[in-house]
Amino acid sequence: MSSQPAVTDTASDRRRWIALAIVMTAAFMDLVDVTIVNIAIPSMERDLGASFGAIQWITAGYALAFAAGLITGGRLGDIYGRKRLFLIGISGFTLASALCGFAANEEMLVASRLLQGATAAMMVPQVLAIIHVTFPAHERGKVFGMFGAIIGLGAVSGPLLGALLTQWNLFGLEWRPIFLINLPVGIAGLILGRKFITESRAPKALKLDLVGVALVTLGLLMLIYPLTRGRELGWPLWGHLCMAGSLVVFAAFVVYEKRKTRKDGSPLVELSLFRVKSFAAGIAVQLTFGIACGIFFLVWTLYMQIGLGWSPLRAGLTGVPFSIAVSAAAGMSVQKLVPRFGRKVLQAGALTMAAGLLLYIWEAGRYGTAIHSWQMSLPLVVMGVGMGLIVAPLTDAVLSDVPREHSGSASGLINTTQQMGNALGLGLVSVVFFGSIDDRIAPSAVGKAFGDAFQSSLWWVVAVLAVIFLVMFALPARPKQHVEGADAGTEAVTEGPVDLEPALSH
Secondary structure, eight states: OTHHHHHHHHHHHHHHHHHHHHHHHHHHHHHHHHHHHHHHHHHHHHHHTOOHHHHHHHHHHHHHHHHHHHHHHHHHHHHHOHHHHHHHHHHHHHHHHHHHHTOOSHHHHHHHHHHHHHHHHHHHHHHHHHHHHHSOHHHHHHHHHHHHHHHHHHHHHHHHHHHHHHHHTGGGOTTTHHHHTHHHHHHHHHHHHHHHOOOOOOTTOOOOOHHHHHHHHHHHHHHHHHHHHTTTTTOOHHHHHHHHHHHHHHHHHHHHHHHHHHHHSOOSSOGGGGGSHHHHHHHHHHHHHHHHHHHHHHHHHHIIIIISOOOHHHHHHHTHHHHHHHHHHHHHIIIIIHHHHTHHHHHHHHHHHHHHHHHHHHHHHHHGGGOOHHHHHHHHHHHHHHHHHHHHHHHHHHHTTSOGGGHHHHHHHHHHHHHHHHHHHHHHHHHHTGGGSOTTOOGGGHHHHHHHHHHHHHHHHHHHHHHHHHHGGGSOSSOTHHHHHHHHHHHHHHHSOOOOOOGGGO
C-alpha cells in the first residue's frame, strides 16, 4: 500500500517533464520560424516572382499579427484554459506552416504568414504560464535556465537551418521545407500535449477587449501597409491619408481604453502605466529598438544574397559570430554587469552596437562587392555584444518602477510594443533601403546599388540607436527588479503573456 504514492509521484514527475519538453519544443519551433525566414527570402523572391513589397509583408505580416494577438492570446488562455489555447495555437501554427509551404503565389504566402503569426500569438503566451503552474517555485529557476538555453539555441540554429534547407533544395522544393519542417513537430506536439499537459486557468481572468484589439490592428495596418506598398505605387494620395488616419485611430484607441477601464477594469492596455516615467521611456526604447532590428535584419539578408550574390548557406554562416556574441553578452550583462553598473550597461550597449554599425558601413564602402565573410566578423561581433547588453536586461529595467499588481499587463505590453516596432521597421525598409535603388537598375550594377542602399540603411539604424541612448536616461539608474525579480517575474507569468523572442530573433 505504501508504495503506491511513490509510483504516482514518479508518474506525475515524468508527466510534467514531458509537458515541459513539449512546450519548449513549441517555443523553439516558433523562434526558429522567425529566424529561418529571412535567410530564405531571396529564394522566395526568385521562385514566386514576389515583389519587394510582398517580401516585406512575408516578414512584417507575421510580426504584425503576432503583436496584435499577444495580449489577447494570454487573456484567452486565462479564461478558457492554457492547455486548450496551447493546443489550438499549435494546431493553427502547424496548419499555417503547411499553407506557407504549399503557397502557390505571393498573396497566399503573405496570407498564410498572417495566419501563422496570429496562431503563434495564441500558442506562445501559454508556454510560460504552463511552466508556472506545472513546476513549484523552487524548481522554476532551473527550468527558466533551460528555457533561456533553448532561446539561445533557436537564435543560432534558425538561420543555419534555414540556409541548409534552402541550399539543399530538397525534392526541388527550394525554400518550402523551412515551413514544412514544422509539420511533424507540430503534429507530435499536438498529440503529446493532449496527453501530458495539465489544464489550468487564472482564478480571476479579465474580460476580452476585442474592440481594443481591432483598433490597434486597424491603426497598424493603416500605418504599415502604405509604407510597404507606397514606393511601388508611386506614393498615392490615399497612402498619405491612410497614414495620417492611423493617428486618428490610435487616438480613438486611447479614448476607448480609458472608457473601458472605467467601465469594467479590463482594458487591453493599462494606460495608467504610462504615468511611470521609466515604463513610458522603456516602451519608447522597445518600440525604437524593434524598428532598428526590423530594418537591419531584412536589409542585411538582401545585401548579402542579392547584392553580393552569396548563397543562403554562406549568408547563414556569416551571421553565426553575431548570434554567439549576442548570447554571450546577454548572459554576462544580466548576471554580472547590470547588478553593478545598472542603466549604464544598456547605454553602453546602444553605443557599442552603433560602433559596430559604423565599422560595418566603413567596411562595406571600403571593400565593395569584394568583401569576404571573415571581414564582416569584427563589426558583427561588436554589434552582437552591443545588442546582448540591451536585450537581456531591458525588460527588468522597464518593469523596475511598475506597481507589482500590474507587472503582468506591463510585461505583455512591452513585448507587444517590440513586435509592433519590428513590423514598423520592416515596413520602413521600402523607404530607407529600396527608396535609394533605381527600379530600372542594370544587372551589372545590382551589387553596387544594394551595397550603397545597405550603407544608407545602416546610417538610419545608427540614428535610431542615438535616440535610444538618450531616451535610456529616463530608465532607473539601478533597476529594482534585480532585488524583487523572483516575485515580479512570477506575477508576470501569471497575469500576462511574456514574449519568448528576444530582439535577436528578428
